[in-house]
Amino acid sequence: MFDLASFLISWLPIFSIYAILALCLNMEIGYTGMANFGLVAFYGIGAFVAGYTSMTIFLSFYGYDYPIYSLDAIITMGKIAGRDPWLNISVFILALALAFLVAGLAGYLVSFPTLRVGPAFLGITILSFGEMLRVFMKHFQPTGGSYGLLGIPHPFAWVPDPTTKNILFVIVTLAILVSVFIYFELLANSPYGRVLKSVREDEVASLCLGKPVPRIKAELLFVASGVSGVAGALYAFYLGSVTPDMFVTAVTFEVWSMVILGGRGNNLGAILGASIFSLLNRVTSILNFIFLDLPIDPNYIRWMITGVLIIIVLIYKPKGILAEKPVKTDAWRMFGEVQRDWDRIISVIQRASEYFKRALYWLIGGK
Incomplete structure (x- = not known):
């Protein structure tokens, strides 16, 4: 029998993580027009920073010097992970902070020189960086090479009941998602957000108006890359392990699909797209256990459905399911509604005038 509670407990953390990534990409491409094809690089950096930090601190705190x-380290982590609640929570918060800083700094350093050359080079540069980083991590022994890290301590490992432990993690991930959404909404509807949109619409015009476009883009990439690193850290704590092959380029384009489907330039649209694709991901994963003799891999089914959904949306709703809305400035609140009322009045007058002309011509013709 289908257990809805268990399904939600397993799906909501994945949804929250993907929604955070979609919000980050939406700020980059939807609001600023920066094509980031290497989002997964910063996602992976955050995951490895969190895994390395948490395991190193735990082993050092209890006096173990295993790599x-x-x-030995993996076995030991299983024994000591739930001893001290304060240590778990402190390490979790520290790991999130370090993941943000390291991933954000990486995004800034990679993008800033490229932005000075031109926006056309940004996407391919970050894409190349992400793939180079993945290959490097597969041969970087301090983080386990191609095997990665196992035994990453769960922040609520001290809770004896597994269901309660998972529910607490769901609450934390949803709280972080809500915080990120509120922050990006405030940013998008601020004067800084209007500058981002001006850069998206006409970069040359923004430069002519004195806006430091390369610096603005680099600042946004720092924030978006850092938040992507936080999503990677949550993913590492959720799974309890990380490997380089988890962060392939396909993950980036899956997040792109979420933004395209939900609507670029609309943060609610990004969350909607993340909910659809993360749900599709979980459903196709369940098919592996229900239908053991499927002639086709469920992952291929998921990608086919993804392609069909994107084609349908691009045909009937090119701007996404939830199209971009005007920036909510004070001036818009004061005059936008008035202008819309006047537009409606003028439209009614124009229609009445058109009907009057037709009636007049009919009367003249009748004579």
């Missing part, structure tokens, strides 16, 4: 990728 964090060794079998």
Whole structure:
């Protein structure tokens, strides 16, 4: 029998993580017009920073000097992960902060020189950086090489009941998602957000008006990359392990699909797209267990459905399911509604005038 509670507990953390990534990409491409094809790089940086930090601190705190990728370290982590609640929570918060800083700094350093050359080079540069980083991590022994890190301590490992532990993690991930959404909404509807849109619409015009476009783009990439790193850290704590092959380029384009489907330039649209694709991801994963003799891999089914959904949306709703809305400035609140009322009045007058002309011509013709 289908257990809805268990399904939600397993789906909501994945949804929250993907929604955070979609919000980050939406700020980059939807509001600023920066094509980031290497989002997964900063996602992976956050995951490895969180895993390395948490395991190193735990082993050092209890006096073990095993390499964090060794079998002894993995076994030891299973024994000590739930001893001290304050240590778990403190390490979790520290890991999130470090993931934000390291991933944000990486995004800034990679993008800033490229932005000075031109926006056309940004996407391919970050895409190349992400793939180079993944190959590098597969051969970087301090983080386990291609095997990655196992035994990452869950922030609520001290809770004896598994269901309660998972529910607490769901609450934390949803709280972080809501915080990110509110922050990006405030940013998008601020004067800084209007500058971002001006850069998207006409970069040359923004430069002529004295706006430091390369610096603005680099600042946004720092924030978006840092928040993507936080999503990666949550993913590492959710799974309890990270490997380089989790962060392939396909993850980036899956997030792109979420933004395209939901609507670029609309943060609610990004969350809607994330909910659809994360739900589709979980449903196709369940198919592996329900239908063991499927002639086709469910992952391929998911990608086919993704392609069909994008084609349908681009045909009937090119701007996404939830199209971009005007920036909510004070001037818009004061005059926007008035202008809309006047537009309606003028439209009614024009229609009445058209009907009057037709009636007049009919009368003249009748004579």
